Amino acid sequence: MSNLIYQNAIATDDWTLVELPKIEKVVRMQAGKVVQFHLTGESTISATQITDTVIPPNGLVLLPMSVYIARKASLENRVAKQEVGIWLATHERLETLIEVEADLNRFPLITVFVERFSDGRIFSLGNLLRTRYGYNNTLRAFGDVLRDQLYFLKRSGFDSYLIRADRNAQEALSSLNDFTRPYQGAVDEKLPVWRRVSRK
Amino acid sequence: MYKYDEIDQQLVDERVAQYRDQTRRFLTGELSEEEFRPLRLQNGLYIQRHAPMLRIAVPYGMLSSKQLHKLADIAERYDRSYGHFSTRQNMQLNWPKLEQIPDILAELATVEMHAIQTSGNCIRNITTDQFAGIAPDEVVDPRAMAEVIRQWSTFHPEFALLPRKFKIAVSGTKQDRAVVQMHDIGMEFYLDGANKVAIKVWVGGGLGRTPILGSVINEHLEWQHALTYCEAIVRVYNLHGRRDNSYKARIKILVKALGIDEFRKQVDAEWSHLKDTPNTITEEELARVAQHFAVMPYDNLPVNNASFEAEVANNAAFAAWVKRCVHAHKQSGYRAVTLSLKPHGKAPGDASSEQMHVVADLAAQYSFGELRVSHEQNLILADVQLGNLFAVWQQARAHGLATPNIGLLTDIICCPGGDFCSLANAKSIPIAEAIQMQFDNLDYLHDIGELELNISGCMNACGHHHVGHIGILGVDKDGSEWYQVSIGGKQGNDASLSSVIGPSFAAEEMPGVVQRLIDVYIDQRTPEELFIDTVRRLGVAPFKAHVYAAKETEASHV
Ligand code: SF4
Numbered sequence: 001m002s003n004l005i006y007q008n009a010i011a012t013d014d015w016t017l018v019e020l021p022k023i024e025k026v027v028r029m030q031a032g033k034v035v036q037f038h039l040t041g042e043s044t045i046s047a048t049q050i051t052d053t054v055i056p057p058n059g060l061v062l063l064p065m066s067v068y069i070a071r072k073a074s075l076e077n078r079v080a081k082q083e084v085g086i087w088l089a090t091h092e093r094l095e096t097l098i099e100v101e102a103d104l105n106r107f108p109l110i111t112v113f114v115e116r117f118s119d120g121r122i123f124s125l126g127n128l129l130r131t132r133y134g135y136n137n138t139l140r141a142f143g144d145v146l147r148d149q150l151y152f153l154k155r156s157g158f159d160s161y162l163i164r165a166d167r168n169a170q171e172a173l174s175s176l177n178d179f180t181r182p183y184q185g186a187v188d189e190k191l192p193v194w195r196r197v198s199r200k
Numbered sequence: 201m202y203k204y205d206e207i208d209q210q211l212v213d214e215r216v217a218q219y220r221d222q223t224r225r226f227l228t229g230e231l232s233e234e235e236f237r238p239l240r241l242q243n244g245l246y247i248q249r250h251a252p253m254l255r256i257a258v259p260y261g262m263l264s265s266k267q268l269h270k271l272a273d274i275a276e277r278y279d280r281s282y283g284h285f286s287t288r289q290n291m292q293l294n295w296p297k298l299e300q301i302p303d304i305l306a307e308l309a310t311v312e313m314h315a316i317q318t319s320g321n322c323i324r325n326i327t328t329d330q331f332a333g334i335a336p337d338e339v340v341d342p343r344a345m346a347e348v349i350r351q352w353s354t355f356h357p358e359f360a361l362l363p364r365k366f367k368i369a370v371s372g373t374k375q376d377r378a379v380v381q382m383h384d385i386g387m388e389f390y391l392d393g394a395n396k397v398a399i400k401v402w403v404g405g406g407l408g409r410t411p412i413l414g415s416v417i418n419e420h421l422e423w424q425h426a427l428t429y430c431e432a433i434v435r436v437y438n439l440h441g442r443r444d445n446s447y448k449a450r451i452k453i454l455v456k457a458l459g460i461d462e463f464r465k466q467v468d469a470e471w472s473h474l475k476d477t478p479n480t481i482t483e484e485e486l487a488r489v490a491q492h493f494a495v496m497p498y499d500n501l502p503v504n505n506a507s508f509e510a511e512v513a514n515n516a517a518f519a520a521w522v523k524r525c526v527h528a529h530k531q532s533g534y535r536a537v538t539l540s541l542k543p544h545g546k547a548p549g550d551a552s553s554e555q556m557h558v559v560a561d562l563a564a565q566y567s568f569g570e571l572r573v574s575h576e577q578n579l580i581l582a583d584v585q586l587g588n589l590f591a592v593w594q595q596a597r598a599h600g601l602a603t604p605n606i607g608l609l610t611d612i613i614c615c616p617g618g619d620f621c622s623l624a625n626a627k628s629i630p631i632a633e634a635i636q637m638q639f640d641n642l643d644y645l646h647d648i649g650e651l652e653l654n655i656s657g658c659m660n661a662c663g664h665h666h667v668g669h670i671g672i673l674g675v676d677k678d679g680s681e682w683y684q685v686s687i688g689g690k691q692g693n694d695a696s697l698s699s700v701i702g703p704s705f706a707a708e709e710m711p712g713v714v715q716r717l718i719d720v721y722i723d724q725r726t727p728e729e730l731f732i733d734t735v736r737r738l739g740v741a742p743f744k745a746h747v748y749a750a751k752e753t754e755a756s757h758v
Pocket residue numbers: 615616617618621622623624625656657658659660661662663
């Protein structure tokens with residue numbers, strides 16, 4: 001059975017996930033420090049990884065954001081055919097995509113990869129995609145996605161969730177509705193409770 | 201105080217159901233230990249040395265009699281008949297059973313309580329001044345805003361899994377009693393030139409391994425924008441705070457790495473998008489919440505009360521208690537009372553179920569059925585008539601709640617430490633007890649005067665040792681327990697962090713070390729000078745010299 005949830009039901013996944021080729025983990029030292037991504041501690045993606053990424057010639061492909069940005073020109077007609085989706089990891093900066101692609105709605109699917117359950121950056125990214133960058137198509141979470149994130153993901157603008165392979169997506173569905181009436185405005189329900197109902 | 205409507209009630213009821221299911225999944229093996237961890241932590245459940253510890257939320261420290269009776273009952277039925285009041289104004293149970301937590305939460309929900317976000321990497325309990333609403337020097341009562349912020353932060357979807365814990369404190373007095381500069385976000389409410397409520401915002405304060413006082417990020421924020429401005433701050437932190445090293449994950453590290461000016465620039469950039477979005481607070485909403493904190497139905501009383509004055513004149517013990525444990529009040533003829541949870545030789549902040557029932561009854565009888573928990577780990581009756589103070593004292597005294605040591609050396613702030621906490625380097629409670637016994641003579645204690653002594657069992661600084669006039673930190677040296685002593689810390693508007701006096705001490709040396717610090721003070725003080733002022737005037741050197749000189753003499757005798 002598929003482990004993909006779209007909106008409030010189990011759905012099939014038609015997309016092919018394209019991953020960056022793995023590299024030998026060389027820890028580059030610089031002035032005695034491991035080179036880190038910004039302040040958050042992740043390693044950066046190398047140019048060879050980007051050029052070596054193999055993109056299937058046909059069908060719906062979900063590309064790493066860095067690969068899309070670097071090889072954008074060669075992907076134009078597939079984008080026009082709605083065959084290109086984008087995935088990014090939680091430490092990557094959305095701004096780098098926005099700089100080259102003003103209209104995110106050219107992508108039918110954007111997905112955010114969360115490596116660890118405890119990484120809450122995914123919520124801010126969802127929020128920014130929906131509220132700041134006007135993205136309206138499918139927004140998916142994948143990686144270490146378990147049912148106890150779903151309510152927060154939904155409220156942060158996600159509508160699609162690929163539940164981790166060893167868990168039951170059907171059971172996870174109910175967690176989308178853990179709470180009936182949230183206090184604060186967010187992406188799905190924009191208004192805080194005091195603007196929605198009259199509280200005495 | 202704030203009363204739930206059906207929306208609040210439904211939310212905590214749904215939380216109980218959610219957590220019950222999470223516990224079930226853990227017990228059936230569907231969730232691994234590691235996967236259950238963030239879930240239980242967000243609900244205040246730690247796995248400690250001997251048993252789990254459950255931290256129950258007491259939002260900004262306010263409790264009703266009914267709630268305290270319930271806490272007493274829960275401690276009796278599910279624990280060992282006592283609870284521990286923490287420096288976060290919360291209550292902790294040290295011996296509950298993991299599989300019974302859902303039932304405890306269901307009990308709490310019946311009195312409008314919960315354990316939501318009392319731990320874990322999320323926005324924690326909002327704290328404030330224990331004298332909010334009644335302090336004579338108060339400019340703005342911060343409790344309505346604290347409640348608005350509490351609701352906003354509860355299950356905030358974007359900030360459910362932050363890099364690290366996140367603490368917000370609010371205050372509305374000239375003399376800060378909520379230690380706002382020691383929090384991830386600190387907010388001081390004041391009236392601006394146009395007589396409108398405004399907020400001075402600090403960011404990036406905190407104790408722990410790298411103690412830093414907060415920096416001012418905004419001198420003047422209109423109150424309507426409190427939530428959206430916090431969203432901007434927490435978003436910058438959520439996206440850019442470090443997640444690779446939990447010791448470097450607090451917002452203070454990010455603020456320090458970027459510098460306050462760059463951090464402010466990034467926050468302002470975010471806020472330009474968030475300002476005036478629907479989470480902007482309306483007059484109506486603030487008024488709705490504020491009506492729960494309306495002025496109590498006080499009697500019109502004269503400033504003085506003859507029978508009270510007579511009791512003070514005739515009873516030295518009562519007079520000593522009044523001096524230490526009774527505090528000024530906005531309302532004529534009323535006083536606030538601190539019930540000390542620091543009797544000498546007992547774990548600071550602990551209260552037995554019996555004591556909780558007594559306090560709940562006292563609150564019902566003499567203080568409009570409400571009470572407060574202070575971050576100094578005592579309980580407060582906020583609205584007692586002068587004429588009732590003697591009766592309150594007698595009952596409190598009969599139950600060990602009237603030690604006249606508030607603000608004195610034995611009113612020790614102390615974390616649970618090595619007796620309970622699995623992160624501890626060393627025990628803290630026995631050190632507190634030994635020091636209390638060393639200074640058990642009340643006359644001497646009063647002569648030493650106001651002094652704050654804070655103890656933490658490890659770098660995490662739950663006992664706020666960095667801002668104690670005397671701070672004690674448990675350290676581990678080759679597997680044995682040692683104590684590092686520092687002096688000169690202070691909370692309040694002129695806050696400072698303490699300096700270490702030198703190499704650490706063994707547990708049995710500690711009462712003697714504190715004694716020698718006090719000896720230097722007694723010897724050197726000018727009239728009217730408090731311990732902290734003497735330290736500030738003289739610096740660490742004379743204290744250090746005396747403490748270690750004594751140590752050397754002892755050593756040379758061996
Ligand atoms: S300071 Fe350390 S030992 Fe004390 S409660 Fe906090 S984590 Fe535990």
